[in-house]
Amino acid sequence: MKLDLIQPRHNYAAKEGEGHVYMPTSLFTVGSRLLTAGLDVTFHDENLKPREISADHVGFNLLGAPYIPEVIKLQETIKKESGEKTFLVGGRVISGLNPSQLEKLFGNSTYNGNDDTILTKVFGIDVRELVPSEKTSLIPAYERLEDEVMKEYLSREFSLYVSQGCKFACDFCAAVRTYKDPETGEIVKVKEVYRDIDIIKTDVDYLVRKAKNFGLDQLQLYMSNLDVFQTPTKLLQFAYAMQEVQKNHPGFRIDLRGLATVDSFLHARESLPRSIEELVNAGFHTVGFGIDGWTKDVWKAVKKGHNSEEKCLDAIRSSKQDFRMIPEILMVFGHPAADSEASLSAAYGITQMAIEAYGAIPRPHVSKSFIPGNNGWRSIDHKKAIESILEDTESFQSLDFTALPSSVTHPNPRIRKLATKYFLEMCKLPGNTTQYVKSITPDLGQKEREEVRKFNEGRFDR
Ligand code: SF4
Missing domain, CATH: 3.30.750 (Transcription Regulator spoIIAA)
Structure with missing residues (x-):
């Protein structure tokens, strides 16, 4: 079964020319999971070039609420250009909508692409064929990209999927985090979940090799962690893994930055200061304190x-x-x-x-x-x-x-x-x-x- 996955143009991009180019890591994660499950997935980034739709199933990656009107318009355009399609919408913002809001906004032939049960039904695959995100290598997606597209991504900072989830529960935040169930009133505790460190290492090594082939001498990575120092023991493993990749590629630089709470930083400083030191040694240069x-x-x-x-x-x-x-x-x-x-x-x-x-x-x-x-x-x-x-x-x-x-x-x-x-x-x-x-x-x-x-x-x- 074929699927076209689209990164829509940035909502503040001019109508023509290059948009805001930024590697769509979350789109590549779901794409890699579906490729591994046997689907034929083609990626399109409208910030770089216009889409060419050939599949009956089309998915969109929404990077926040401002993308909602953009994707509604895009669906209509695609229907006019290429006929009726089955649409899927993904990205954190979609999980925040209830089913009736989703249908009101996108119509009844659009599905929530964040939901594995829905993905298995829409594509007729067994749930066991869908590897969990944290065990997913993104290399299957990277391999589907043209070199000129990959070079554009690797020449700029991009998000590296390291972990998901935050144990805190700030009111204004819509990330995967601890929350109060609106129906039962119960507190649902969320923990930071790391991606398999060996998979991260293999993926970064692959990207470094690619970058070197393009004549680049550094990668700038924005760690996906919502709170970098939340799990110091895993962070230390990650730092060592990045150091190893750098050792295998002398002269190549990996720059890292990420977000953190002051609370987790201070706890890490107390309980495992080495996790901070080794992260800095691995190339972490800037911390965004919430x-x-x-x-x-x-x-x-x-x-x-x-x-x-x-x-x-x-x-x-x-x-x-x-x-x-x-x-x-x-x-x-x-x-x-x-x-x-x-x-x-x-x-x-x-x-x-x-x-x-x-x-x-x-x-x-x-x-x-x-x-x-x-x-x-x-x-x-x-x-x-x-x-x-x-x-x-x-x-x-x-x-x-x-x-x-x-x-x-x-x-x-x-x-x-x-x-x-x-x-x-x-x-x-x-x-x-x-x-x-x-x-x-x-x-x-x-x-x-x-x-x-x-x-x-x-x-x-x-
Ligand atoms: S600490 Fe940050 S990621 Fe966690 S709930 Fe608060 S704002 Fe969201």
């Missing part, structure tokens, strides 16, 4: 109580002074129901201090209390706002964490104004990497939407 606001009350309100002012300051200092890493201040703030002028100003001040004292890199983002998959998406408090977005699907774009606060995401005008002010101020700090975008909301007319689309063009997040 600071996500400031003051005890704000963190408590957004269920990020594992942060404290003291711990954040210690981790930022220690990452730089004790381990020679560059700290990034990942600041998801402007929490609609928790922030005040004092806390927003404090978040700004601490970021400024970290830049001056430790050469930190600011990465400001705007908290959105409801996005598919987070707690707010299931809360009755946001029912009306969610309905308005489901009716005006282009407004899913306003849920992007780089989008300015809007009347939909920040209904209180005072908080909206303050969150906008401090977010924009933070975007002006030296070294800032966030390109803020404007929001599309249901109340905008066509002319205003066109202006927003124009403004947002090419403003990709890192």
Whole structure:
């Protein structure tokens, strides 16, 4: 059975020319699993070149809520160009939608491609033929790519699948993490699950060989871990594996970076400092700490109580002074129901201090209390706002964490104004990497939407 898997163009890419090129690792993971199960899979990346559809089954990778309107349009275009298809949609955002929302948005011939039971039914394969993600090598997918495409990916930073899952439960977060079951009220604990280290090593070795054939002398990898230091014993094994790959390729450099909580960093420093040291020796140079606001009350309100002012300051200092890493201040703030002028100003001040004292890199983002998959998406408090977005699907774009606060995401005008002010101020700090975008909301007319689309063009997040 044949399947076309598509990485749609980035939602802020211009209509023509190169889009935002970034290796679609999650698409390659599901693609490799299906290739291993015997399917004939072809990959298309519309950021690089237009798709050529030949299969009856077509799958899309959505990298967040703003892709929802893009994929809805893409489905219609493909139907017009190539006739009726069976569509599959995948990516974390899809798991956040309930079945009726999924059907409302994408129609009844579109399936949830994240669900193994659905995949086995749609493709008539035995569930035992689907290797678990963490035991999957991506080489079957890499081998299906043309050299010119692979070279484009390897010349830029890309995501390396190392682990999935986070034990914490921050309110605004839609990642695979600990959560409260909305039906039973029970807490479902999630643990970080590592991918098989030998498979990671073999895959990275394959990519290094490919890169060398293209005349490249380094790979820049963004680890997929939601919290790099959460499982220090596994992290140490990973660090050694990366060191081994480097040893086998003298003169070739592997650069690594990733996200972390200050809590896990401090625990790792206490219990197994070698995991941090060896990771740095393996090429890890930058750690993105999830600071996500400031003051005890704000963190408590957004269920990020594992942060404290003291711990954040210690981790930022220690990452730089004790381990020679560059700290990034990942600041998801402007929490609609928790922030005040004092806390927003404090978040700004601490970021400024970290830049001056430790050469930190600011990465400001705007908290959105409801996005598919987070707690707010299931809360009755946001029912009306969610309905308005489901009716005006282009407004899913306003849920992007780089989008300015809007009347939909920040209904209180005072908080909206303050969150906008401090977010924009933070975007002006030296070294800032966030390109803020404007929001599309249901109340905008066509002319205003066109202006927003124009403004947002090419403003990709890192
Ligand atoms: S924001 Fe970070 S620490 Fe919090 S649940 Fe999400 S991944 Fe875990």
